[in-house]
Amino acid sequence: DMVDKKDVQEVLPAIKAIENLYVKDELKPDDRVTKVDFGYYTLIxxxxxxxxxxxxxxxxxxxxxxxxxxxxxxxVNKIE
Incomplete structure (x- = not known):
């Protein structure tokens, strides 16, 4: 079966995920991103x-x- 391109969702690259943290003011100038993993999580x-x-x-x-x-x-979901 051919997959219709409009049905395929693009996944954000890691750099965009990091950018989202910055935009949400969760990253400060001296912060370091120390781990980056991709997976499937129960978010909701x-x-x-x-x-x-x-x-x-x-x-x-x-x-x-x-x-x-x-x-x-x-x-962005922060885990407290």
């Missing part, structure tokens, strides 16, 4: 108990701040 636990798995970048800043950036839509 629904009230019905169903979990939605989405492609995301897992970024760690200064080895102690974790962020997940949705690789399709670009939302």
């Amino acid at each position: 636990p629904l009230s019905t108990g169903v979990k939605v798995i989405a492609p995301a970048w897992h970024l760690v800043v200064n080895e102690d701040r974790d962020y997940f950036v949705n690789a399709i839509e670009g939302q």
Whole structure:
């Protein structure tokens, strides 16, 4: 089967995920991104108990701040 190009979603490159952290004021000039991983994560636990798995970048800043950036839509989720 041929996949229709309009049905294929582009995944944000890692640099755009990092840029999203910067735009959201989560990166300061002396910060270092110490880990970059790509995977599928449960970003949105629904009230019905169903979990939605989405492609995301897992970024760690200064080895102690974790962020997940949705690789399709670009939302930033900070893990406290």
